[in-house]
Amino acid sequence: MTGNGTILWEAGTERRAAANLTRFIAQAGRRHGPGIAPGVAPAIDDYPALYDWSIRDPAAFWRLVWDFCGVLGEPGEGPWLDNPAAMPGARWFPRARLNFAENLLRFDDDELAIIARCERDLDSETRYTYRDLRRLVAQAAAALSATGVAPGDRVAGYLPNIPETIIAMLAATSLGAIWTSCSPDFGTDGVCDRFGQIEPKVLFIAGAYCYAGKRYSYLNRVREVLRRIPAIEKVVVIPYLADELALDDLGKAVAWNDFLPADPPPLTFTRLPFDHPLYILYSSGTTGAPKCIVHGAGGTLLQHLKELILHTDIKRDDRLFYFTTCGWMMWNWLASGLATGATVVLYDGSPFFPRARRLFDFADEVGISVFGTSAKSIAAWQKAGVEPKVTHRLDRLRTILSTGSPLLPEQFDYVYEKVKSDVCLSSISGGTDIVSCFALGNPLLPVRRGELQCRGLGMKVEIRDDDGRVVTGQCGELTCALPFPSMPVGFWNDPGGEKYRAAYFERFPGIWAQGDFAELTPSGGVIIYGRSDATLNPGGVRIGTAEIYRQVEAIDEVTDSVCVGQDIDGDQRVILFVRLRDGLTLDETLIDTIRRRIRANTTPRHVPALILQIADIPRTLSGKVSELAVRDVIHGRTVRNVHSLANPEALDLFRDRPELKVT
Numbered sequence: 272m273t274g275n276g277t278i279l280w281e282a283g284t285e286r287r288a289a290a291n292l293t294r295f296i297a298q299a300g301r302r303h304g305p306g307i308a309p310g311v312a313p314a315i316d317d318y319p320a321l322y323d324w325s326i327r328d329p330a331a332f333w334r335l336v337w338d339f340c341g342v343l344g345e346p347g348e349g350p351w352l353d354n355p356a357a358m359p360g361a362r363w364f365p366r367a368r369l370n371f372a373e374n375l376l377r378f379d380d381d382e383l384a385i386i387a388r389c390e391r392d393l394d395s396e397t398r399y400t401y402r403d404l405r406r407l408v409a410q411a412a413a414a415l416s417a418t419g420v421a422p423g424d425r426v427a428g429y430l431p432n433i434p435e436t437i438i439a440m441l442a443a444t445s446l447g448a449i450w451t452s453c454s455p456d457f458g459t460d461g462v463c464d465r466f467g468q469i470e471p472k473v474l475f476i477a478g479a480y481c482y483a484g485k486r487y488s489y490l491n492r493v494r495e496v497l498r499r500i501p502a503i504e505k506v507v508v509i510p511y512l513a514d515e516l517a518l519d520d521l522g523k524a525v526a527w528n529d530f531l532p533a534d535p536p537p538l539t540f541t542r543l544p545f546d547h548p549l550y551i552l553y554s555s556g557t558t559g560a561p562k563c564i565v566h567g568a569g570g571t572l573l574q575h576l577k578e579l580i581l582h583t584d585i586k587r588d589d590r591l592f593y594f595t596t597c598g599w600m601m602w603n604w605l606a607s608g609l610a611t612g613a614t615v616v617l618y619d620g621s622p623f624f625p626r627a628r629r630l631f632d633f634a635d636e637v638g639i640s641v642f643g644t645s646a647k648s649i650a651a652w653q654k655a656g657v658e659p660k661v662t663h664r665l666d667r668l669r670t671i672l673s674t675g676s677p678l679l680p681e682q683f684d685y686v687y688e689k690v691k692s693d694v695c696l697s698s699i700s701g702g703t704d705i706v707s708c709f710a711l712g713n714p715l716l717p718v719r720r721g722e723l724q725c726r727g728l729g730m731k732v733e734i735r736d737d738d739g740r741v742v743t744g745q746c747g748e749l750t751c752a753l754p755f756p757s758m759p760v761g762f763w764n765d766p767g768g769e770k771y772r773a774a775y776f777e778r779f780p781g782i783w784a785q786g787d788f789a790e791l792t793p794s795g796g797v798i799i800y801g802r803s804d805a806t807l808n809p810g811g812v813r814i815g816t817a818e819i820y821r822q823v824e825a826i827d828e829v830t831d832s833v834c835v836g837q838d839i840d841g842d843q844r845v846i847l848f849v850r851l852r853d854g855l856t857l858d859e860t861l862i863d864t865i866r867r868r869i870r871a872n873t874t875p876r877h878v879p880a881l882i883l884q885i886a887d888i889p890r891t892l893s894g895k896v897s898e899l900a901v902r903d904v905i906h907g908r909t910v911r912n913v914h915s916l917a918n919p920e921a922l923d924l925f926r927d928r929p930e931l932k933v934t
Contacts, residue, residue, distance in 0.1 A: 295335075304316070333756060336581075340580055343374050361754035365545070368545075376408060384400055408538060418504070427474050428476075429453050430476065453466070460914035461914045469763050473507065477513070482620055486512055507530045546567040550565075566706045566759055570756035570758065584714040590641070644671070671690070680821070697712025699723065710725065729756075748786075800817045834848075891915055892916070
């Protein structure tokens, strides 16, 4: 097995020459180098020089992104950044006017815009050209306008990952309305905790959804949502997977086909200021009511174009896929792929039904070239013995993206040994907070084992120790020291900005703290260790939980785990809960195996004081292990907003465990 930091892939000469980023570097050099900072910076002729320039002159960099990516709209007169030293408080493109949907619908031709498939009917799919998509958005926009939707109104989707979700979003944002969404597996309280705060005027739902071979109707949940959120004036029901729709007793409901006018007026776009609200996304809510994070249209668009076109190298002939739900920010990121003219590929259902290799079958059948997934799925394929290199062609696949949790070094090995050896494996990391990434892939840089390839252009990402000093080669807090366009406009119902500042700027005043534990490597790569607020601290030594998970997940008997710190005698001890394969019992032999592996591959400080068997582990609705909720339970504290959990009943398994009693 290769060591961490070992180069696993490098782009060939032809791929480097054809990369969008190569053209961008040349354009930056012609426009701004080499004399931009004599004696300080070299010519802008490679990625390190480009990154250095992008954080030294961010206004000029983002203006070049606007031009290079062909943003539709008026940038206005400069300067492109007002109040650049304020963090928060800087304002990008203060005199610009644009519309997000106009940019995603810039093409009007017969190239494929969307391919969509559902697990319930694996042999059929929906295909829309860009011309089809514009026609459908025109119909939906006309219907929303007739309903009274205007700039600033909220339009919500409680929907599966289907084409109509994207159509509804584009229709709403073409009018200047604000889009927000939850996936249909959210419970009533989870939806009301989110939509109840922002009071949408129109709600889009589906007749049903499916997962792992089962069909689920959620109309009863919708009825309760309508009762609890009276601001919703109309419900549009998409006939997805539903044989019959009970519309009459919903009162405010109309069927999708009846909602859309047959002969709408031509599609128009309302151009608004750069920071006009576009999306409302939500924090996980494990430490309180979900925060309603408001993202601006211009910042989201510029950041996504930079990440898709420059960092992911998306071109018109690509087929871009990310396995996601509409409750995760990767859905928003995926939808922005339309602005590149590529084909956006949607999949609704379980990625492991009816077999573990289903998504690789899909990749072959559709010709996916950029394949997005999660570290959790990669680990599951590895454990299931899936070997696409043997069973699949994957002829068009050239890039694999992974996010959601740290991608472990062994999972890098698995991708190159068992999936495909000539792909660019880009682990990416950002968050709902910025609806984008701090660190991500790069078509010009090598892929190193266990590392994200680079910091994002225009993002002054620095790692800080507890005293706020910038460090390299050691773990610390992931921070960003300069403003960037996709910072939130603010939080909903936070007019003074107190909650916003407390969320990101309390730890290091004037500097964004993401809440991740990370390391910047000497090569310029990034290692993500997990959430810093879930970091363990036994004996004053800071330990990221991902370092322990990496070892535990390699043990065949273990299917899942959660690791937390328990306060005891002024210190902290590490508690590891493991879920085992069906029929297995945790005995001293297995405990010893786990401890020996952790000790051998990390440090003695990483070895848990207790290893306990558990039947289930709580996860958020977006699939993340809820370490904070487990930590609160074992300390006897109230878990706030358990409605953010997909399986809150699992918390009862951690209560009053005699092994955890502190004497």
